[in-house]
Amino acid sequence: MPGLFDWIFGRLRPSHHKFRATGEGDSLPSCIFCGAYSTNRSEFNIVWEDEEFVAFRDINPSAQHHIQLIPKTHIESVKELSKKDVDMLRRMEEIGQSILDMFNAPVSRRKMGFHIPPFNSVNHLHLHVQVLPYKSLARRLKYPSIRGLGGYDKGFSWFAEIGQAIRILDKGHRVTIVPC
Numbered sequence: 001m002p003g004l005f006d007w008i009f010g011r012l013r014p015s016h017h018k019f020r021a022t023g024e025g026d027s028l029p030s031c032i033f034c035g036a037y038s039t040n041r042s043e044f045n046i047v048w049e050d051e052e053f054v055a056f057r058d059i060n061p062s063a064q065h066h067i068q069l070i071p072k073t074h075i076e077s078v079k080e081l082s083k084k085d086v087d088m089l090r091r092m093e094e095i096g097q098s099i100l101d102m103f104n105a106p107v108s109r110r111k112m113g114f115h116i117p118p119f120n121s122v123n124h125l126h127l128h129v130q131v132l133p134y135k136s137l138a139r140r141l142k143y144p145s146i147r148g149l150g151g152y153d154k155g156f157s158w159f160a161e162i163g164q165a166i167r168i169l170d171k172g173h174r175v176t177i178v179p180c
Contacts, residue, residue, distance in 0.1 A: 033124035037072045048099055053092065055099055055129065062139035063111070065103050065131035069096055075125040078114040078165055078175045086170050093162045096129040105131040111143065112162040116177050119158035127162060152179040 036044040037054045047067060048055040058066040069092055075081070081089070096112045109132040115121070134140040146155030153171075154164040160175050168180050 031074055031122070031124045033068070033070050033122055033126060034074055036070060047102075048095065050095075053095055055095065058128075061135070062142060063130040063132055063134050064109075065100075065105070065129075067096075067099055067129040069099070069127040069129050070124055076123050077117045077120055077125055078160060079117050081125075081165070081169055081175065083169050083172050086166055089162065089166050089169065092127050093166070096127055096162065099129050100131060103131050109133070111145075113143065113145075114160050114162070114165060114175070115142075116158050116160060116175060119177070148179050150179075155179050 032040075035041070036046065036056055037049075044054075044056040046054060046056045048069075051072070053069060053071055055067050055069040058068055071088065071092075093112065097110075100110050111128070111130045111132055113128055114125070115128075117123075128143065130143070134143075143159050144157050145159070145161055146157035148154045148164075153167045154160050154175070156177065156179055158177050160168070165175050168175050173180050
């Protein structure tokens with residue numbers, strides 16, 4: 001029987017569940033973020049939106065500005081992504097940079113990335129788009145940027161920056177908490 005070890009080290013992945021909610025009688029998965037583009041829009045402070053993505057302010061921000069950018073297709077997490085999803089992540093990075101431009105954020109104070117299960121709080125792919133500084137040391141520790149060594153793009157960490165995730169997936173690998 002597979003265990004937590006298999007889940008953490010990427011040997012066990014949930015099924016690639018994608019679901020597009022229209023809000024018109026759809027049976028939504030139990031996902032609070034799906035409500036941002038369907039049934040509970042008024043509960044989100046939406047700052048940007050198009051046909052494929054929506055961005056809203058984090059309800060408990062860790063940084064000066066903290067936005068969640070999500071696809072309007074339900075995808076559980078960054079661990080489910082593969083090489084075929086690289087273009088989607090590149091688009092998310094482009095949108096994130098545009099949002100940071102709205103805040104006139106200097107490049108040196110920008111950070112974007114994903115928490116890696118089981119260290120994520122919501123099971124819907126969401127890109128953290130942040131303008132630093134963090135509000136506290138404890139908040140900063142939630143988003144560690146660990147560079148990889150010896151051919152790895154990312155070190156041992158529960159957070160992957162957007163560029164790291166794109167490079168890892170583009171090589172045909174999966175994003176996990178272990179070096180990849």
